[in-house]
């Protein structure tokens with residue numbers, strides 16, 4: 001495939017104070033797919049995302065549709081791990097969603113009516129419009145996650161990076177988010193999702209990046225989601241059971 | 253009380269030095285209140301304390317060579333912030349320890365310089381605890397200049413400051429120079445500290461930074477409202493504190509800080525949403 005149609009990661013390595021967190025990772029994913037990044041705790045999933053976004057000092061190259069990350073920043077929406085947010089911060093739900101518009105507003109202007117409408121529309125897409133005036137701490141985990149998804153939608157980006165969006169959220173929120181991801185994919189957006197729960201991998205993703213410091217394997221779900229590879233990634237920290245076609249990883 | 257107020261107003265009309273003091277105190281209330289909001293939300297209260305103490309050697313050197321002490325203070329303030337950043341990023345020492353080391357070192361250096369310079373006109377007491385009644389016209393202009401600069405910076409960079417305070421990773425990934433913003437804020441903090449030197453003094457500046465902001469934080473869920481409330485509370489503290497200081501003839505800086513503290517206590521207990529007492533009487537709310 002043409003490199004204008006792919007995200008290419010080549011020999012990416014990251015270390016923290018001399019400790020290797022990511023070793024020589026290379027893979028290619030196609031535009032318009034939902035990519036699951038999976039691996040055990042401390043495998044370097046968040047590190048991979050940060051390195052791809054150019055937020056962590058790293059060796060190697062990353063190209064998004066033939067361009068460097070610094071040239072397409074406005075086009076990248078990032079949804080943080082929920083634990084990294086201060087939920088007592090004095091912002092309302094609608095203020096958070098509007099932040100997705102910030103990079104499109106020139107510094108000398110204030111947020112226009114159009115920006116606010118776009119933010120509200122995004123809020124409606126995740127079914128959170130009636131909570132627009134709530135302080136963000138006064139929501140359930142799933143609702144909070146939907147608000148941050150709405151923020152990324154309001155940004156009108158082409159690339160999405162979500163760090164563990166499904167952790168600690170309710171079934172309804174999970175369904176809404178998965179639906180939105182599929183809609184985005186239909187629109188040709190490329191979405192990276194860090195994910196823990198292996199049981200739903202086949203339902204959610206088109207491609208997988210399986211990590212444990214090194215790349216174990218990357219590619220179509222059916223080529224990566226295999227007992228031997230999962231076992232290799234999760235070492236002894238997981239036992240595997242075959243349930244029909246489904247793999248279940250049980251963390252001890 | 254009414255008598256005291258008319259007496260205070262009467263004196264205010266009559267004495268230019270008191271007018272200067274009032275204007276300086278109001279300005280300091282506003283800019284400390286505004287910058288304080290960022291300090292609180294970024295969890296940098298200790299940093300605020302550090303920078304304010306660390307300007308001491310800069311002030312002393314400026315006196316020695318006859319330069320404006322505003323410049324000396326800003327230079328040492330920013331240098332200290334850079335040194336703290338350098339230590340915490342390049343060693344295993346965590347930021348709070350780095351702050352503790354740097355600011356006591358700078359403060360001690362300032363004290364040694366002052367005590368070694370016996371006989372000069374540097375008045376340690378006034379630098380440490382302020383003397384708002386000695387504010388000159390020139391000081392007032394400089395304070396006004398700093399105030400305008402700080403407010404313009406906060407207005408122009410409102411969105412970058414908000415985003416980098418709320419969600420640093422998104423700020424970085426959207427291309428904001430997060431480190432630069434941090435050091436800009438340290439520069440503003442040094443400026444604010446210097447502007448507050450004469451009003452409340454080095455030791456108590458941190459109270460003017462933290463207390464009004466914390467009070468406002470208890471009263472609202474919206475950041476812009478917090479900024480305005482905090483500035484307002486800063487001004488109320490400044491005016492009321494100056495009033496008590498003149499009427500009862502006590503130290504101005506300390507009485508301003510005490511008023512701010514009392515306002516904080518009131519908000520802590522009686523704030524409609526966050527207050528401890530309203531919370532006691534609130535029925536549990538069950539979300540649908």
Ligand SMILES: Nc1ncnc2c1ncn2[C@@H]1O[C@H](COP(=O)(O)OP(=O)(O)OP(=O)(O)O)[C@@H](O)[C@H]1O
Pocket residue numbers: 016017021039040041042043044045046047048
């Ligand atoms: N800022 C940092 N400084 C030092 N070490 C770090 C830092 N961030 C991550 N690490 C280390 O790098 C390794 C990979 O961390 P990372 O956060 O990328 O893992 P992860 O796969 O996202 O894990 P989790 O599933 O727990 O989120 C871990 O061993 C972690 O301790």
Ligand SMILES: [Mg+2]
Pocket residue numbers: 045046047081
């Ligand atoms: Mg992680």
